[in-house]
Structures are given as structure tokens and as C-alpha cells.
Amino acid sequence: MPTPDVKTVLQAAVDAVGGAERPGQVAMAEAVAQSLGDGEHLLVQAGTGTGKSLGYLVPSLLHEGRVVVATATLALQHQLVERDLPALAEAAASTMETVPRYAVVKGRSNYACLHRVREGAPDDQGVLVEVPEGTLGSEVVALREWAEEESSSRGVGDRDAAPRHSERAWRAVSVNHRECLGASRCPYAEECFAERARAEAWNAHVVVTNHAMLAIDAVDGVPMLPDHDAVVVDEAHELAARVTQASTAELGPVLVERAARRARNHVEGNEADDLTEAADALSEALAHVEAGRIDATPEHLQMALENVRDAARACLSAFPREKPSAKDDEVDPGKQQAQAHVTEVRRIAERMTGKGDTEVLWVSDGPGRGGPQLHVAPLDVAFSLRDKLFSAKTVVLTSATLTVGGTFDSTARGLGLVPGDEVLPWRSLDVGSPFDYGRQGVLYVAKHLPVPGRDGLVDAQLDEIAELVEAAGGRTLGLFSSRRAAERAAEATRERLPDLEILCQGDAQLSDLQRRFAEEPSTCLFGTLSLWQGVDLPGDTLQLVLIDRIPFPRPDDPLMSARQRLVEKRGGNGFMSVAATHAGLLLAQGAGRLIRRSTDRGVVAILDPRIATARYGGFLAASLPPMWRTTDPQVVRQSLRRLDAAATDGAAAR
Template identity: 65%
Template sequence: MPETPRVTELLATAVSALGGQERAGQVQMAQEVAAAMADERHLLVQAGTGTGKSLGYLVPSLLHGERVVVATATLALQHQLVERDLPRLTEALAGHRGVDTSYAVLKGRSNYACLHRVREGVPDDQGALVQMPEGSMGAKILELRAWAEKEAEDAGSGERDNAPRHTDREWRQVSVNHRECLGAAKCPFGQECFAELAKEKAHRSHLVVTNHSLLAIDAIEGVPMIPDYDVVVIDEAHELTARVTQAATDELWAAEVERAARRSQRHVDGSEADDLADAADALRAAVAEGRPGRFETIPADLHDALVLVRDAARACISAYPKGDKDGDPDPGRTQARGSVQEVFTTAERMAAASEHDVLWLNEGTERMPPRLCVAPLQVWGQMRDKLLTEKTVVFTSATLMLGGDFSSVATSVGLKPSERVLDGGTPSGEGLHWRGIDVGSPFDYGQQGILYVARHLPPPGRDGLGAAQLDEIAELIDAADGRTLGLFSSRRAAEAAAEAIRERLPHLTTLAQGDAQLPELARQFVEDPHTCLFGTLSLWQGLDVPGDTCQLVLIDRIPFPRPDDPLMSARQKAADKAGGNGFMQVAATHAALLMAQGAGRLIRTTTDRGVVAVLDPRLATARYGGFLKASLPTMWTTSDPAIVRQALQRLSATAKTG
């Protein structure tokens, strides 16, 4: 088992080799992670931006005696680990005693090109191979096929991230999901399969990098995706419950059932495929009668339709002929049967109307028809029973302490506050003992940032931004001379603010989410300091723009979940029913997490300066305001607009002359 001095020594070696400097928080984190792994005790580590938390957990992971899995929420962090951090770290530590530097990346099957689909083509709804599309899509598919063949020839990974630029629709022409896959034993190209080779490499590696969703499928749903491991480090852990919920959410709509029926007609001799098509019609009619939103009780006609779909799908599956074990498989039949199996599984779950699930009807859009959705009411119980009781888990993020402590996040992932082992304490009795530590940040938030709460503004209304809020936004942006990231609670509010600023401050460049792809918007934002970028959720959490580019972060309102959000409202009601405070446990915790992430966009280096401006006076006036403020970086706070405008003007002038 790794000793603390050994971990500290190897971390210093790695930091020196990478040209970095010792950071006290990073050293403390590495020591705590090593101790947690050795003691088989769960750990929550809050590590602020700039701490270098990746090395803080990677070094003890490489020293640990058994396989370690690292799970991230975003592809960006996964890419950073695999393409930058791990190659440099393993080079720095290669040859050191007791360090196994082998690692692999593991993703869901649809993230890899499928050589069977590349070489044999895509079956249509009846299972026959589709002609290559003409025009630009056909050209792109040919390009993707050529790329996949080159990857196979060069022993490449076949991962989507490495492919030529493409759309989701184009990628589906060269990939399969796990239900469509023929299986390595039956596929004529199983020996070359990119997904299977990735799994084989993971079995040979000490460290496996994956994502939250695949971890959930493996650990919680019990589908073996990851080779056996001893410890899992969950980075971006503030996202875990949302990602696990997403992985356990199923959708069903009539057109999907119809398609499964059409694909079955070529393979099923009896009337079972036609019966499934009739069930699709019944589902369409029942959905048309339903109102978008959550069903506390499933309407009788909708329940009957789901039962009809379930039973028709079961009969259709049974009607498929058994495959010839000695002959080549029929890929069209395998994939058609898989689509019916998926319909059956989802319809069965929805018809069961379990108290542990939430069922709702999503309103349709121009591109997507109305569809039924089902998600688990809670995921903490599954995580506790199927992950935390089996493995040692290290959770880490820049935002794990909400309201000033770890209780909210710990409870959400399946750890009870009463099980926490405090400094100097020793575990006693039964339970999943855990420890929570905050290793701080190299940033001096009190000196580098101002939190401005616009207390004089009226509370936000349902009709979006009012005149007073737009005036405030324009005055702040004018003082900052651009350099503004606007984080809004809705796309409508972001677009309204962008339109107003373009009109009032035409000398600045104002960009709104949707004007271009996010990487292009971020590039324009960085290149021209006199720019404002307005958007919604993906900007709250996914943007990293250090320097003078961003000196003002605007938050239009406290980001509580919408009152009609089916899952959040169900969870809030369940918390109230259990004797808790549903608003604080669900809505306020959700808002605190997003606000902490949003405010974290401002200070990204030790030299950054700026203002986080919250245009919602409830942060200062409401009883829950203290909980929300305690979740934010400890910046100097004011509600005086004149002081803030002067500060922004000084920062702007310094940026121009700097």
C-alpha cells in the first residue's frame, strides 16, 4: 500500500518533470487520496480551480496495488487526461519502483466506428442494405469509412473524437449501439473490432479512464462494461447524480415502435410484427390525448397502450427464428430484434408504474415528436447498494461543498452525513465511512473578485427580463467595455439581452448561444476583448476563458429548476413527504451547484480579476440566500452599483494598457 512520503515524493517528481510548482492543496489531496485507497474509506475532495487535482489523484492511483478507474463527466476532461496529463505523467514516472503506468480509455460502443457497418453497410427498416446516400452526406460517409479503414490498418482506436468532422446522423451510418452489435463471437470482423480492442486493452491496464454514464451502466445496471477494479475516482463529481439519472432514463414514442415493427416484418412469419404496428397506433392516440408533464397517476388509456406495446413486443421477440449457430449471422435480423427488445424493455418499465420511477410526457418539437420519458426518482440508493458498498470511491470537484459543507452532495450520492469521520476520528460501527476535505485554491478570491448582488432591482418575474434588468446589464457591460460572460436561466432571456445590448452598445460585439457552435463562439470571445457572450447551461459549466477576456460574469437570476420540471418536482415532493425540506434539498441545492459553477467562470488564474454580478435580489433578501452565498467563492461582496461600475472601469483601463 502506498505510504504518504512515497506519494509526496513521486508527486514532486511529476510536478518538476512537467515544469510546475509545488501547490500545498495538491500535495494534501494526493496524501488524502492515497490514505483513502489504503484504508478503503470513501473520500470527498473539494479542490478549487488551479489546484491541479488531476495529478492529485493520478499519482496515488498509479501507486495503488489494484486497478483504478477514473470517471469523468465531460469528454473535454477525458481528452485532457488521456491526451495530455497521463502521457506526460507516465513518462515522468516510468521506471520508478512500484508504479504501474499502463492506462487505457474506455467509452460506450457507439463512440467507436463499427467495421461491420463500415464494410457491409446499414440495414434499412426491413433489414436490407441501404444504398449509399447521394450528395454531401454520401461523401461524408465515404470519408468516415475511409478513415475507419485507415484506423484499422494503422492499429488506431477508431474513436469518434479522432474522426473527420461529422454530424450525429452521419456518425450513425458507421457505428452501432450495444443492442445493434452482433457480438465479437458472431461478427466476421470481431477480431479487429475497435470497441473490443479497447476492452482488451483496459483488461491489460492498471488505470482505466471512462465516463460517468459507462460507470453507471457497469456498476449500477450490472451490465459488465469495465474490467474488475478496486477503486474508482470520480472527477467532476458534482455532475454524477445527473449523469447517472441520464443513463437510467428511457424514452418511447410511437414512431420508434412502428420502426421496430417494420424492421421485424422481414424476419417474422406470423402477424406479430403487424400487431406491434397496431400497438404503435394505440400509443400514438393515447399520447395525443395526454398533456405534457409528469403523470402522478398514469391515465387508463395510456396505461392500456403501454401494456399493448409491451405484450406485442414480447410476442414479436418470441416469433423471431432462432439463429443458426454454425452459420453466419444475419445482421439485419440481429439489429431488428434488438430494436424490438429495446421497445419491450422500456414499455414494460413504463407500464409497471413503479413508485421508484417518474413518468412524464415531453412536449414535441419540430424535429422530435412528443415522447414518453421515465427516470428513477432517486439514484442515491442504487449508488450506495451497487457501487459504494462494493468499491472504494473518491469523489472530487471544484464544487462539492454546498451551503458550506459536504452534506448535500454526500447525501445525493448515497453517503449519510452521520457516517462521516471527522478529523482525528475513527470509524465505529456499521456504515459507509467517509471523509470530506477542502484543499482550498491557489486563488485569493477576496482580493481577485467582487460579488455584486443587485439588491435594488425588482425580483425576477415570469415574463423574463424587465426594463430595470436590461438597464443594469447595459450599464455594467458599458463599464466593463465588453469582456462579459452572460449566464442566463433561459435561451429567451439570453437572446433578449443580446438584442438589447446590440442596440444600446453597438460598438461592442455581442454573441448569443446558437449564433455558431460553442467552440467558435469561445474563440471569438477570446480573440476580441470588447465582446459579450450570452448563453445558457453549457456556458455555466463548460467554458474556460482565463485572462482579460472575461472580467464580468452576469447571472440574471438564481437558477432554480423550473416548477414544471417533472423529475425535480417529483423529487421535491418526495423529500417533503419523507419529512424533509424539499425546496432546500432539491431546488436550492440545484441552484447552489449551478451558481457555484457559474461564478467559477470568472477567476481561472492567479492574475485574473473581475466581478460576478447577480441581478436577482433574492440572493440578499431571501432566507435561503445565505445557503446559496456560502456555496460561492469567498469574494468581497457589495450591493452598491456605483462601486462595481468604478471597479469595472478600472479593470478595463488596466487591461487596455497592460
């Protein structure tokens, strides 16, 4: 059987999921195939409804070499593995002689550890102990029983498939890569869930992972993925932020003290006590540093960090060395856990004391976490991505929102790709969306409202929210710039519209709130950043998306403010390059919650007049879907009333 072309396999896969051919999806698949073939990087904007996952999975499956697919969210990863890839395998079986294999790679801590399940978890002193009775104990017992069942049935041992549990309970049955004994020394290595997943990935043609794992493998140089020659990054608008997050480290007195306690049972000298004293000195130093970005490290804080670094080094040297010939049952897991924690403290302290111009250091208040915490993050990940990822692999980046201000340039620069670069050539493609935004949606900018201030929502905005929600008959997703704003809006709207149910993020688990919102069309859901992306609620449930203000980063955000200043030092416009670009991407994501299928209708209402009045307003507006636009409050209320009436009549007819 000859190797089929991309369009043939794509059509078979679309048939397998009960879909129909979409021109944008076909154009995307052919462009991805060309990119993988000629080695030229590709940025593809594929609007909602395009079916972009099959648009890149089909050419990835047909590519000669191994392809890594990286996503930002577990929801998309789950969709790829549970729906799209099985459909693609079915399609391949009907069109190809051999069906390429696929697998998932997650971090080691996402799998239950059979050594920890069977031998116990270490306490703060590094001694392996049984978890005490009580709620936590019952969770751990349930997880242990589940892990044993998974092992006997050759299950995956993946956290996503585990019984309901808390973060603390999961830590009692899992390890990170530093705590792991290693396959050569663990008595349960042959049964190990993480090792089995790793082996499957090494035999697969398409490997699905997340942005963080890709960052650790490509940028940090820690081998987490099998050899591959191409990478597809979905939800690519999130890549720079996820790489930054993966490279951010945190250090505080509690972390240092905990490492010292765990080391105390394994070192014979005073080195663990010295590390405890270093933790106390760090706590004292942080008490005299204000929260926020640190441009020049104060001398007393620098000395405290150097003290932690040196004490951690000495403590590590004091651990007794194991004999090279040590057998599995002679390995002390408690000692290895303790060493891992001290190593982590030393590594972070070394990074903070040696911080140069390429990193940002800041202090957070850390309420409920043992006082102030120090954080360090890369100032700019573009150079790392360029040198470590784009220079080594062919990369396809895709998302529904890659253009900002109407072009790909801002996104490309943030990822390390320079427009017109002959050394690392790249091209872009916008395949559009199957939706007719001009007929399906209205973009309303409340030009008559005051510019939002720092004191939160004012009465004029609260009145506007209530009037819009009332006209829509509920059916509203409110996206707010802060938890305080969401709660204030929910409280005021409940007072003004007592007959409508107004749910607010924090009232219950977010998944429960979304379920209740979807089940009752007249219900409203107000929330913050986690609702701006990833919420998929098609139909009459959602006909109004409210955005309270342009989502610029906070002026005191340590990382964003440092990046903005860096752009200005290089002669650029820091506000447009950093703050406006950040806001444009979030606005596009938020507005994208409205139209999720071809029959959806509704309004995106932005209660910030600067979209229509400020010089940068056109840049932000160009980032939004091409909906019909108005600033007339009466026109938009009439539109919402008609939509509400049509939805109500439709529900009655059903």
C-alpha cells in the same frame, strides 16, 4: 528500486508538465492515497487551480489494485489522456521500476464498426443498404475511408479522431452494444476497435471512462469495465444527474413503428403488423394526455403501453431462431439489428407499465420528433449508488464545487452517503484554492433590482446589464436561465451599446463563439446552461460574469418536482434539499468561470436581489467563492472601469 511515496511521484509529474508544487494538491494526493489504502470513502473539494487531476492520478497509479477514473465531460477525459497521464507515465519512469499502464473505455457506439463499414447499414426495414449519394453519402464515404485507414494503421477508430461528420453519418458506421454481433460471431472481431480498446483496458492499471459507463457497469449491473476495487469520480457534482440520465428511457410511436418496420422482413406472421397497430394506439392515447409529470397513469395510456409491451414480446418470439452451429457468414446482421430495436421497445414498455413509486413518468411535447414522447427515470439514484457502488468499491469523489451552503452534507446525501454513517464511513476535505478570491474578485448582488418574474427580463435588468457591460468595456460572459432571456439580453445590449460585439449562443457553433470571444477582449458572449460549466477563459478576455437570476429548476420540471415532493413526504424541506441545492451548485459553477489563474481579476454580478434579501440567500451565498462582496452599483462600476483601463493599458504595452 523501492516504491516511491506519493509526494515524490507527484513532484516528478508536476515537473513534467512544467508546474510548481501546490500545497492543496499535495494535501489532496495524500488524502486520496490514505482513502484508497484504508477503504474509506472520500469527498474532496479542490478549487480551480489546485491541479486536482494529478492529485488523484498519482495515488491511483501507486494503488495496488486497478482504479477506474470517471469524468463527466469529454474535455476533461481528453485532458487526462492527452496531457496528465502521459506526464505521469514519464514521472513514473524516473521514480518506479515498472510504469503502470492506463487506458480509456468508452461506449461501443463511440468506435467505428468495421462490419457496418464493410457490409453496410440497415435501413428502416432492417435491410443492409448503401447510403445514397449526396452530402450524407459523402460524409459516410469519408468515415469509411478513415475507418479503413485506422484499421490498417492499428489506430483507435475513436469518434473523437474521425473526420467532421453529422450524427446521422456516424450512425451509418457504428453500432450500440445491442446491435453488435458479438466478438464470437463477427468476421472482423480481431480488427474490432471496440474489442481492442476493451482488451487494453483489461491490461491497464488506471482506466479512464465517463459517468454514464460507470453507471451502466455499477448501477445497472451490465459489465462494461474490467474488475476494479476503487473508483475516482471527477466532476462529482455531476454524478447523480449523469446516472439519472443514463437510466432515463424514452418511448414514442415513432420508435415503436420503426422497430415494427425493421422486424417486418424477418417474421413470417402478423406480429410486426400488430406492433405497428400498437404504435398507432399509443399515438392516439398520447394525444389525450397533457405534457408534464404523470402521477397516476390514465387507464387508456396504461392499456396502450401494455399493448406495445405484449406486441413487442410476440414479435420477438416470432423471429426465427438461428442454429447454434451457424457460421459467421450465416449470421444475418439485419435481423440482429431488428431484434435489438424490438427488444428495446419491449424493455422500455415493460418498465413503464410496471412503474412503481421509485420512478417518474412524464410526457414531453416532442416537437420535431414525431409528436409527444413518454419518459421514465429513477426518482432517486442515491439508494442505487449506495447499494451498487459505495457498498462494493472504495470511492473518491472530487470537484471544485462539492459544498453547498458551506457543507458537504447536501452533496453526500444526494449520492447516497449519510453524514455520520458508521456502515459506509466517509470523510471530507476542502483543500481550498491557490487563488486569493478576496483580492482577485468582487461579488456584486444587485439588491436594488426587482425580483425576476416569469415574464423574462424587465427594463431595469436590461439597463443594469448594459451599464455593467459598458463599464467593463465588453469582456463579459452572460449566463442566463433560458435561451429566451439570453437572446433578449443580447438584443437589448446591442441596441444600447452598438460599438460592442455581443455574441449569443445560437448565432454559430458554440466552439466558434468561444474562440471569437477569447480572441477579442471587447467582445461579450451570452448563453445558457452549457456555458455555466466547463468554459475556461483566463485573462483579460473575461472580467465580468453576469448571472441574470438564481438558477432554480423550473417548477414544472417533472423529475425535480417529484424529488422535491418525495423529500417533503419524508418530512424534509423539499425546496432546500432539491431546488436550493441545485441552484447553489450551478451558481458556484457559474461564478467559477471568472477566476481561472492567479493573475485574473474581475466581477461576478448577480442580478437577482434574493441572494441578499431572501431567507435562503445566505445558504446560496455560502456556496460561492469567498470574493469581496458589495451591493453598491457605483462601487462595482468603478471597479470594472479600473479593470478595463488596466487591461487596455497592458495590451497597449505589449
